[in-house]
Amino acid sequence: xxxxxxxxxxxxxxxxxxxxxxxxxxxxxxxxxxxxxxxxxxxxxxxxxxxxxxxxxxxxxxxxxxxxxxxxxxxxxxxxxxxxxxxxxxxxxxxxxxxxxxxxxxxxxxxxxxxxxxxxxxxxxxxxxxxxxxxxxxxxxxxxxxxxxxxxxxxxxxxxxxxxxxxxxxxxxxxxxxxxxxxxxxxxxxxxxxxxxxxxxxxxxxxxxxxxxxxxxxxxxxxxxxxxxxxxxxxxxxxxxxxxxxxxxxxxxxxxxxxxxxxxxxxxxxxxxxxxxxxxxxxxxxxxxxxxxxxxxxxxxxxxxxxxxxxxxxxxxxxxxxxxxxxxxxxxxxxxxxxxxxxxxxxxxxxxxxxxxxxxxxxxxxxxxxxxxxxxxxxxxxxxxxxxxxxxxxxxxxxxxxxxxxxxxxxxxxxxxxx
Amino acid sequence: xxxxxxxxxxxxxxxxxxxxxxxxxxxxxxxxxxxxxxxxxxxxxxxxxxxxxxxxxxxxxxxxxxxxxxx
Numbered sequence: 099x100x101x102x103x104x105x106x107x108x109x110x111x112x113x114x115x116x117x118x119x120x121x122x123x124x125x126x127x128x129x130x131x132x133x134x135x136x137x138x139x140x141x142x143x144x145x146x147x148x149x150x151x152x153x154x155x156x157x158x159x160x161x162x163x164x165x166x167x168x169x170x171x172x173x174x175x176x177x178x179x180x181x182x183x184x185x186x187x188x189x190x191x192x193x194x195x196x197x198x199x200x201x202x203x204x205x206x207x208x209x210x211x212x213x214x215x216x217x218x219x220x221x222x223x224x225x226x227x228x229x230x231x232x233x234x235x236x237x238x239x240x241x242x243x244x245x246x247x248x249x250x251x252x253x254x255x256x257x258x259x260x261x262x263x264x265x266x267x268x269x270x271x272x273x274x275x276x277x278x279x280x281x282x283x284x285x286x287x288x289x290x291x292x293x294x295x296x297x298x299x300x301x302x303x304x305x306x307x308x309x310x311x312x313x314x315x316x317x318x319x320x321x322x323x324x325x326x327x328x329x330x331x332x333x334x335x336x337x338x339x340x341x342x343x344x345x346x347x348x349x350x351x352x353x354x355x356x357x358x359x360x361x362x363x364x365x366x367x368x369x370x371x372x373x374x375x376x377x378x379x380x381x382x383x384x385x386x387x388x389x390x391x392x393x394x395x396x397x398x399x400x401x402x403x404x405x406x407x408x409x410x411x412x413x414x415x416x417x418x419x420x421x422x423x424x425x426x427x428x429x430x431x432x433x434x435x436x437x438x439x440x441x442x443x444x445x446x447x448x449x450x451x452x453x454x455x456x457x458x459x460x461x462x463x464x465x466x467x468x469x470x471x472x473x474x475x476x477x478x479x480x481x482x483x484x485x486x487x488x489x490x491x492x493x494x495x496x497x498x499x500x501x502x503x504x505x506x507x508x509x510x511x512x513x514x515x516x517x
Numbered sequence: 518x519x520x521x522x523x524x525x526x527x528x529x530x531x532x533x534x535x536x537x538x539x540x541x542x543x544x545x546x547x548x549x550x551x552x553x554x555x556x557x558x559x560x561x562x563x564x565x566x567x568x569x570x571x572x573x574x575x576x577x578x579x580x581x582x583x584x585x586x587x588x
Contacts, residue, residue: 338561437572444575499568506565 144240144257154458158451162378165218165290166193167204171373174198177293179220181213181269183283189213193220193287195232209233209256213283214265216254221265222283223256228263291385294377298364306360335359339502343509351508354396358389359501366446366493370486380496381446383439390439393504398431401511434507438500445496449489456481526581534574541566 168175176194183189189211196206196215204218212228213220214237224244236257242264244253255262269285288296305324312325321329340348340355365379379385407413409427412420459478464471545563549556 338557433572433576437575440575440579441568441571444578495564499564502561502565503568 144236144260144262152458152461154455154462157458158454160217161376161454162381162447162450163217163219164378164382165204166215166220166285166287167198167218168290168293168375170375174204177290178288179213180286180288181220181222181283182286183222185226185282186211205237205239207235207237209235209258214256216256216265219268220285220287221254221268222281224264224266228258233258290375290377291379291382294368294375294379295365295385298361298368298379301368302360302364331359331363332356335498335501339498339505343502343505345509345513347512351396351505355501355505358393358504359497362389362442362500363493363497366497367490369446369450370489370493372486376450378446378450380442381450383443386439386443389442389500390435393438393507394432394435396504397434397507397511400508402514404513405511434503438503442496442500445492449485449492453482453485453489456485523581527578530574530577530581533577534571537570537573538567541570 166177166179168177176192179189179191179193181189191210193206193215195208195210196213197208198204198206198215198218204215206215209223209228210232211230212223212226214223214235215221216237238257240255240257240262241252242255242262243250244264245251253264253267255264257263266283267281269281269283305328309325309328312322316322316325320326335355336348336352340352344351362380365385369377369379369381409431410424412423412427415423456478459481460471460474463474541563545559548559552559
């Protein structure tokens with residue numbers, strides 16, 4: 099009975115927390131209006147910042163994407179920025195220089211060397227005549243239209259000197275090749291995702307070194323403490339994944355499979371901790387792509403004669419079928435890692451987005467009314483708790499699926515002929 | 518969220534994956550009911566097959582996403 103009362107109190111306090119967040123949001127809006135009228139004297143050329151309704155989709159995307167600041171609860175912490183532009187060289191500074199307000203929305207009101215912080219991410223001002231050094235700007239969600247690839251598009255902008263200055267898209271490795279917009283700089287910063295990976299790496303190293311030491315100390319004895327937690331998962335992957343799929347080579351690939359499994363699992367679980375950065379590392383396409391590329395290299399380097407023979411000249415089928423089969427099999431080499439990459443990305447991203455949108459329901463239905471806000475806060479807290487427990491399951495399943503598929507691809511590439 | 522025909526494409530992709538994964542799960546349940554002692558093997562293979570079916574749907578969804586952004 100006491101347990102039920104306890105969980106009820108927990109739920110109530112969670113709801114009240116969600117509700118007070120919503121109320122805080124209202125106050126924050128009020129604050130924004132206030133500062134708007136203050137800066138209006140020196141920025142009337144820009145007009146008003148667009149007010150707009152609450153947009154759940156945009157908010158969800160903002161919360162799951164990488165950022166140059168780290169949020170823990172309501173506080174935001176600056177991270178180091180390493181930016182490179184070919185016409186400007188390196189700019190190295192702390193993202194605290196952008197002076198984000200303490201509300202964690204990540205719009206900095208200072209431009210540094212032509213870089214600005216919008217929605218927590220570094221952007222560069224397109225116009226090269228923008229003054230260098232630290233410049234006070236008005237950055238409250240302005241937009242302007244710009245022509246990109248012959249099409250009119252809305253791009254974010256900042257207000258400075260009674261003028262709207264359009265900013266480039268985020269830094270991408272492809273330079274905006276896949277419709278990401280124009281970028282002329284590269285962002286090598288230690289972002290939220292990078293920091294999370296470093297933290298998870300340190301945690302994993304500590305955990306496994308501890309367990310390894312425990313095995314030396316307790317030789318021949320039953321596992322104890324954290325050792326039994328790790329041993330269960332380790333033996334499961336070894337017996338259910340490595341041995342059945344890899345046959346006699348299982349020991350050679352075991353370290354790779356274990357690294358994949360525990361790294362993905364660690365990142366998945368770390369991303370589940372509420373109010374602790376909310377990092378979405380395995381829900382980032384770049385990171386799952388790197389994991390998939392590593393798998394691609396391991397599979398194809400270790401592929402034996404039979405593997406390549408079955409791709410390019412399938413034995414035992416008529417020649418005219420081979421002309422169809424060979425392109426399909428060849429594409430299959432690339433499609434396998436592609437689906438690995440997309441599966442992990444889509445599952446983790448979807449989970450994070452659903453949680454953000456459940457919380458967003460409070461803002462959609464509440465609209466500043468106490469009763470409606472409180473009612474929705476209770477409902478969406480329940481939904482969020484339910485979703486988070488499903489996500490806990492998904493974190494394990496996706497780490498397992500990535501590992502088992504990698505093992506089956508390696509197994510298929512190294513299998514000896516038996517016909 | 519996306520006011521375009523992309524949403525229909527994504528919905529169609531999900532129908533296919535839903536039928537596929539439903540089949541995989543249903544047959545796995547039958548198999549477990551017949552042979553409860555093989556539950557470990559069946560579960561591992563079920564997850565593997567569900568992941569493979571899901572892969573086709575994921576490609577469709579990403580193509581829908583890309584065409585939405587580029588188009």
